[in-house]
Amino acid sequence: MSNVQTEKIKQESRQILKDWLVSCTRRGKISRNTVAIGIVVFDHLRHSCPASRDEVISQGGEVSGARSGLGKILGEYGIPSSYLKEVTTRQGHQDGQRLLEQLEWGKNLAKIPAEEREHFLLECIEDLKKLASEWLKRQSLKIDVDRRQAPTTWVNVIIENSKGHSGGIVEQHLVGAKLARRFRNLSIPNYPAHAGDSQTERAGDFEISKMVYHVTSAPSRNVLQKCASNIRVGLYPVLLVPREQESKARVLAQDEGIDKELTIISIEDFVALNIIELATDESKDFFAVLKEIIEIYNKRLSEVESDLSLQIEVH
Incomplete structure (x- = not known):
């Protein structure tokens, strides 16, 4: 040829x-x-x-x-x-x-x-x-935080910067890292963010004693029905959503008739309050505790997720 x-x-x-x-x-x-x-x-x-x-x-x-x-x-x-x-x-x-x-x-x-x-x-x-x-080789999320601002603002900046390509992954692993830092003597489960509760036969994203945490970036009727199921079997569900989704979550909870039994907290408040309490207990500054939570977040993310561009760097 x-x-x-x-x-x-x-x-x-x-x-x-x-x-x-x-x-x-x-x-x-x-x-x-x-x-x-x-x-x-x-x-x-x-x-x-x-x-x-x-x-x-x-x-x-x-x-x-x-x-x-x-x-x-x-x-x-x-x-x-x-x-x-x-x-x-x-x-x-x-x-x-x-x-x-x-x-x-x-x-x-x-x-x-x-x-x-x-x-x-x-x-x-x-x-x-x-x-x-x-x-x-996609780069990680690089977050610049103003040390003068409140921890709630820092967490909000992280959530806002992950919009568009997180799909709830950042939110779930951020809450998991917060729980792992807060309860060091407990083994906090670590699942891929898109592994459904029914697939893994679990009551929610995280279970601690009778508390069941559900984490979502966009509350839906489906997640509220899971919370209702928790309540029916004697568990105490906590729904964690971005602050801008709190009102929607409360309306959905009313529609399901569980607004009096369900605890709804913004992810910003949930993580920030932990930062404040740990910093106070351990005589550390807020930013040092945030960095510790982010280190745990990156480790947990790398263990179960494939998109490592969702790892976070805070400066």
Whole structure:
């Protein structure tokens, strides 16, 4: 095969990959499972080109290696397991099959000399790795606080700065860190923020004795019904929401008929009061206690969440 023909196949294949990524972009983002499945596809072509549909696609339509062997394949290319935490691959299988079909299962790539094809496929994987690296390197939330302001203002600044990409994660782990700092002799549970109560068979986000804490950035009827369920079985629910959501939470509590039994507190007040009490008890300044809570927050976040850009730095 001439160099001209080889370059033409490479160029066409690069364009297929580019167009495929565009077609997989949803709400302005390329999902992690799309990047992962793309790497799996090119990994298959490295080992068998052209690839056999029967060997690569299961009867259920799944791409071989994209479930149980996914972490191992990504690890071979230097992508850590944290990249795929809490990611489902259902849509990824469909995307992967489309990519293979558009590449005609590697039929044209098979015409390229083996060594040159191997180099080209690694280049394609490298392009996808860059997308994974960009996600992994996203910067943490950098918060500048005015030491002269009240701790409630500091907590509010953190919540406001996380809007748009927290989805309630910051709020939950901030409350978890506050409880862990306050009750050092207790083991405060640490779950991914989007693991539902029913999935984990728990009464709420945090349970201490008969107290059940529910943390949400946007109170809904669903969370109020969970609080009502707690009350019915003799537990004492506390609903923690951003200050701007307090009024909405109280209206929903009235609608559910539990406004007299349910304690509703803003996250700002809940964390700030703890900062003030601990600083007073331990003869520390407020900012020192805030930093301790943030350190605990970052540790807890890194243990169960994959989006480490939600780690916080306070200055």
